[in-house]
Amino acid sequence: MDLETFKTFFSFSDPNIISVVIGAVLLTSSSAVVGIFTFLKKKALVGDAVAHAVLPGICLAFILSGNKNPVILLIGAFITGWLSLISLDYITSKSKLKEDTAIALVLSVFFGVGILLLTYIQHSGNAAQTGLDSFLFGKAAALVGRDLWIFSGVSVTLLLTVSFFFKELKLIAFDSAFATSVGLPVRAIDQLLTTLTVLAVVTGIQAVGVVLMAAILITPAAAARFWTHSVFKMTIIAAIMGAFSGLTGAYVSFIAPAMPTGPWIVMVISAIALFSFFFAPKRGVVSRYLQQRQLQQSIMDENLLKELFHIGEVDHQPFKARSLKAILEERYFPKNVLLQSLKRLKTEGYLTHKNGSWAFTKVGHKKGKRMVKLHRLWELYLSEYLKIAPDHVHEDAETIEHVITPEIEARLEQMLSFPQEDPHQSSIPY
C-alpha cells in the first residue's frame, strides 16, 4: 500500500482501472439510491433476505447453462430474489409467523440451498466454475469487458428509473394511504420498488457479494438520514457515500487482487455511517447530548431567576443580594448545579456576585419577572379555558413556561385581557 501504487491507481492511466472504478462506483451508488426507499419503508432487512436469496439463482443458472454468462446468471439471481420476496409476503400474510422470523427463515433457507448447489458445483469438477464463489464476497476486479457493460447498464437503468418515479416512490414510502386516496397505483409502485430492490441486489453482487450486499442498501441510507430531512438531499448524500465506498473497493481490488472487495466496501461505508451516527450535526448522538444538556442548563437558569424573583416579591426588595442559604430555603437545588448556574448567570450579566451573595442586575430582574409572569399566565389560562382545578395547574406551567415564545406570550395576554391575578391570587407582574 505504498504511495507509488496509490498514485498509479488514482492517475487512472490504466483503462482496466478506469473500468473497474466506473463499475464499482455505479453499482454501489445505484444500490444506495434504491436503498433509500427500502430504508424509509422500514424494510431494510428484507434487502438482506433478497441478497442471500440470489445465491441459489446464480448456481441454478450456472448448472442449467453450464457457463458464466453474466446475463444468464443475472436472470437466475433475479428470479430467486423475486421468489424469496413472494414467499416472504406469503408466509407473513398466511401464517402466524412474525415478519422478522419469516425474514430469517427465508434468508437462511434460500442461502442454504444456494450453498448446497454451490458445493455441488465445486465438487462436480466443472472447469468453468472457478470464480463462481467470488459472488459470495465480491470481486470488483472482475468488472471488466462485457461484465462491466452489463452491470453498469443495469445500474444506470436503476438510477434513471428512480429519478423518473422519485415523487411516487417518496409518497408511498411515507404515506401509502394518502397515495391511494389521490389515486396513485400503490400496488404497482410497490412492485416497482420490489423489482428495483432485487435488481440493485443482483447488480451489487459482483462488487460486494451476496453476503454483505444488504449493507450497501441499508447503511448509506441510514447514514444519510442523519444529515438532512429532505429525501432528495438524502438520496444524493447516500449516493455519494456509496460511490466513495465503491471507489475504495476498487482500490483494494487493485492493490490486493486476492482480497474479497465486499467486506472492504462495507467497512468503509460502515465507518462513514458510524461517524454520522455520532457526529452529525443536530441528529448525531453527541450533538443530541449537547442539545439536551444545553436545554437542561437553560431550564435550570430560568428556574433560578424565577426563585430569586419570588424571594424579592416576599420582602419587596427585588435587588437585594441573597445568600446561597436563602436561595436553598426558597427551593432545593443540588449544590453544584446551583453554583454552576449562578456562575453562568453572572457571566451572562443577569446577576452580580459580592461576598458570597447574589443579586439581580436590571436585565436579570426583568427576565425573572417574565418567567414568573409566564408561569402565572399559563396557570390562569389552564383554569379559565381548560377548566382545570387551580391546585392542578402548577406542574404543567412549570414545564411549559420554558418554551413559551414572545408571540404566544402576547396572545395569552390578549386572550386573558392582561389579568392582575393568577388562580392562586398571586399578582401577575408586567
Next chain:
Amino acid sequence: MVGDAISHAVLPGIVLAFLLTGSRDSFEMIAGAALLGLFTTFFIQFLNKKAKLQTDAAIGVTFTWLFALGVILISVYAGQIDLDQECVLYGEIAYVPLDVWFNDNGVNMGPRALYVASIILLINLVFVGFGYKQLHITTFDPSYAATIGISLGLWNYLLMGAVSITTVAAFESVGAILIVALLVVPPATAYLFTEKLHHMIGVTVVIALINSVAGYYLAVAINGSIAGAIVTVSGIIFLLVFVFERLKIRAFIRTKDLISQS
C-alpha cells in the same frame, strides 16, 4: 432477527480470540464470541435508543459491519490461521471427525467438536430447564414479568449469551450464516402447528433431528455441503408443514361453510 444479527456479528470475536491466543481452543473462542454477542445486543439497543435509528436499520448496519470486520481479519491473516472465508459461510462438518482430541496419555478420545457440542447442549438444556418459567414469562408478557420482579434486561442478555455460545459451537460445522437456519427454521415449523410452549420445544427437537439425519444423506447423495443440505431439508419440511396447515385451514373453512349452508 437479533439472533440472526448475533450469529453474523460473533465472527470478529471468534477470529480475534483465535489471533490473540493462537489456538483453536474452544474456550477462548466461545468467550470472544459471547463478548461480541453481548456487544452486538448492546450496540443495536444503543443505536436504536440514543441515536434514534429505526430498529431494522440498526440491526442491519451493526451486523454487516461486524461481519465485514471478521471477514477482513480472516483474509488479512489468512496465512496464519486455518480459517477461511468458505468455512465462515458454511463450515465443514465433514472434517469434524478428522479433528480428534488426544488426552494426556495420547489416547484417542474421539472428535473434539463432539465434546464441545455436547457441552453446549448441556449448558442450553440447563439454561432452558432452570430458566423455563422466566423465559416463558419475559417472552409472552414482559410487563407482567416486570411487575413480579423478573429482570427483562438480564434474561434478554442471558438468552442472547446462549445464542452467542451456541453459534460458536456450531460455527466450525455449519458456518455463521447457516446457523441462522438451524436456530430459526425448526421452531418456526413447530410454531405452525403447536399451541403450547413445551409442545413446541419437543416438536422442534424432533424436527431438528430429522433435518440433520436427512440432510446428511442428501449431502452424501449429491456430494455437496452437509450444512447446506441440512438447511435445504429443513426448508422443505417447513414448506410441507406450511402447505399442510393451509390445506387444513381451507378444509376447515369449507366444512364450516357446508354446515352453515345445510
